[in-house]
Amino acid sequence: xxxxxxxxxxxxxxxxxxxxxxxxxxxxxxxxxxxxxxxxxxxxxxxxxxxxxxxxxxxxxxxxxxxxxxxxxxxxxxxxxxxxxxxxxxxxxxxxxxxxxxxxxxxxxxxxxxx
Amino acid sequence: xxxxxxxxxxxxxxxxxxxxxxxxxxxxxxxxxxxxxxxxxxxxxxxxxxxxxxxxxxxxxxxxxxxxxxxxxxxxxxxxxxxxxxxxxxxxxxxxxxxxxxxxxxxxxxxxx
Numbered sequence: 001x002x003x004x005x006x007x008x009x010x011x012x013x014x015x016x017x018x019x020x021x022x023x024x025x026x027x028x029x030x031x032x033x034x035x036x037x038x039x040x041x042x043x044x045x046x047x048x049x050x051x052x053x054x055x056x057x058x059x060x061x062x063x064x065x066x067x068x069x070x071x072x073x074x075x076x077x078x079x080x081x082x083x084x085x086x087x088x089x090x091x092x093x094x095x096x097x098x099x100x101x102x103x104x105x106x107x108x109x110x111x112x113x114x115x
Numbered sequence: 116x117x118x119x120x121x122x123x124x125x126x127x128x129x130x131x132x133x134x135x136x137x138x139x140x141x142x143x144x145x146x147x148x149x150x151x152x153x154x155x156x157x158x159x160x161x162x163x164x165x166x167x168x169x170x171x172x173x174x175x176x177x178x179x180x181x182x183x184x185x186x187x188x189x190x191x192x193x194x195x196x197x198x199x200x201x202x203x204x205x206x207x208x209x210x211x212x213x214x215x216x217x218x219x220x221x222x223x224x225x226x227x228x
Contacts, residue, residue, distance in 0.1 A: 031214055092157060104148075
């Protein structure tokens with residue numbers, strides 16, 4: 001099965017700063033997703049990142065706050081901008097392998113704490 | 116929008132007891148998927164159900180998809196400490212079978228030895 005990695009695995013950041021999270025997949029995939037998960041809570045989809053087009057954001061999430069890049073079929077970044085303590089969460093990337101696979105594979109997550 | 120409700124939110128069992136979590140959607144689903152997230156880990160895919168009334172088994176785990184394709188359940192027989200974690204159901208909106216998933220809130224299972 002495909003391998004997906006994220007970095008950093010965790011970070012502690014000051015409010016008002018920005019953090020970029022990287023997600024790398026070891027094979028080419030069409031659809032990548034970014035989720036946010038509060039400890040003990042469900043997964044909230046932030047956006048779908050498609051290569052070659054703008055990311056599609058879910059209600060409550062905007063590009064200015066969470067800009068996403070998808071420069072190729074194996075890589076994506078999520079930036080959490082102008083952070084506040086409310087942004088403290090686990091951020092997970094995932095991918096959908098495509099027409100022959102229907103399950104989503106998740107990265108190990110980035111645990112972000114904003115002070 | 117589409118909502119997927121999952122109950123119970125928490126379940127504490129003694130090792131050897133059975134466990135069931137239920138998932139209900141406000142709209143018809145194309146399919147239902149189940150994921151398990153170990154403490155400190157990331158969600159891992161368990162299974163997908165597609166057909167109305169479908170039942171699938173994985174060792175001690177039994178998954179069901181309702182006749183109306185709006186509800187699903189996961190039943191674990193004779194729980195073990197390795198079953199500890201959060202179980203999420205997730206579905207695709209009617210008409211699509213890939214891409215964006217809507218996740219339930221998850222059931223956190225604790226197994227006491």
